[in-house]
Amino acid sequence: MEINRELTAHIAALSGIRLAEAELDQMTRDLRSVIGYMDTLEALDIASVAPMSHVQERVNYTREDAVRPSIPRGDVLVNAARKTDEYVVTPKTFG
């Protein structure tokens, strides 16, 4: 995959991150080296290895369907930049 400034800017926009011009260049170089290393890995012959999404061996780490107390509303709203007593407030958005 060709990593260039446009792609970096696109990914930054999708991620909601604002990058200055200099940061964009730096980030593009970093991404290129990370993705470049993936190309090295791609060269390996893994035909006989089953796909793996997780490194830990644990599976079926589930819980019973039981209700536990939620946290106080004040704590839910504490990090919101704008809020009422009950809600987080955002600029006009369509549901």
Added chain:
Amino acid sequence: MSLYETVVGLEIHVELATESKVFCGCSTKFGGEPNTKVCPVCMGLPGSLPRLNEKAVEYALRAGLALNCEITRNAKFDRKHYFYPDLPKAYQISQLYLPLCVNGYVDITGKRVNIREIHMEEDAGKLVHDLWTDETLVDFNRCGVPLIEIVTQPDMRTADEVVETVRAIRAALAALGVSDVKMQEGSMRVDVNLSVREFGHEFGTRTEMKNINSLKSIARAVAGESKRQIELIETGKKITQETRRWDDNKDTSYAMRVKEDAHDYRYMPDPDLSPFLITEEQLTHIRRTQPELPEAKRLRYPKEYGLSAYDTDILISERTLCVLFEGAAEITRKPKDTANWIIGEVLSILKERGEPADELSLDKDKFARIITLVADGAINRAAGRRVLRALLDSDIDVDAYVKQNGLEAIGGASVVDDAVKKVVAANADSVAKFRSGSEKVFGFLMGQVMKELKGKGDPAALKKALEEALL
């Protein structure tokens, strides 16, 4: 118009009826104070870790088996990233690569609608528009409520087929008890993917319609969107692939404003959740304890209860009706009578009141008591109807209500005979007409006797007494 064929596929989101959310212990109860059923896990705060609710998996598996799916044995969850105020984590936990259930189907009249997949995911929060401030308020209570998304193949061709498919899926899920499938409340949400094409041509460009919250509006949305697309084609315009919002009041859909890149979701396996394996044991257990599905009832009702196919179809369309019917029929031992009371009386009262049948809650014992009282001639049918209305209004004691309102049928021979004598004496003309062969007047005389008995006569006893008097 007949040049064109409509092609529809569905994406149906269904909230699972677990007590707690899919990855945390917050309550899933509908309603309540905003932002009070929230914790660090469902808000996606750093350092919190999700843990899968085993009941949600069980419910999703039950749905998958009921809809004839193959089950993925090594399932996992993926993150679907997008920014929206109703999604505090900025990603939704979903299943892209290995959905839990695949390749199912549901049969409707004359055709099979294939189900591509059913995957598990979590619901998002609710946005409330504040008209005063022109801002949006966010309530996170629904964040993390377990959902399944049922994705069909584009196998439907008419509004009727679409409605029948939704009905069949809804009836199956209701019978399983895995969701309360209420379209109005949003526990079942149907998105309609629709395109039109000239017969024999390739699929056209499709649009996706959201915000359709009743079976009636599904039918209208399918008709309305087909018409819109055909008009575009016929005037040489292009159909844009887009998400549209159905407006039931205006009977039309309009394009939703979406960011250009919105569909670049950057899916990746969720590293916080371990893969989960579905064992043969688990599936066997679920198969063994699967509740009876509408399809099975369709075969059983005519055989076991002697019901017509028509009556059977009406009953199995709603879980509440099946429960009431089976419960009451067991008590009355008169299944056909019981079915008639449900279809003829209960449903018409609900219809008249504009109340949906899926919310019906009628005590089976009390309902059965009414049917038995009428069948035994203790009250007449009109009185039975009156008691039924009262029972639908509030939790009355049937026998006490009959007594308090003096609804007992007057069947005592002497009272009936007296009334008959009185009517015969007072209506010599009609009696003479009847005796000279005009059978029509019998009904009139019956009516007079019933009036004499203030409407409380047992029609059978009354008819017999009148017939004897007129001999």
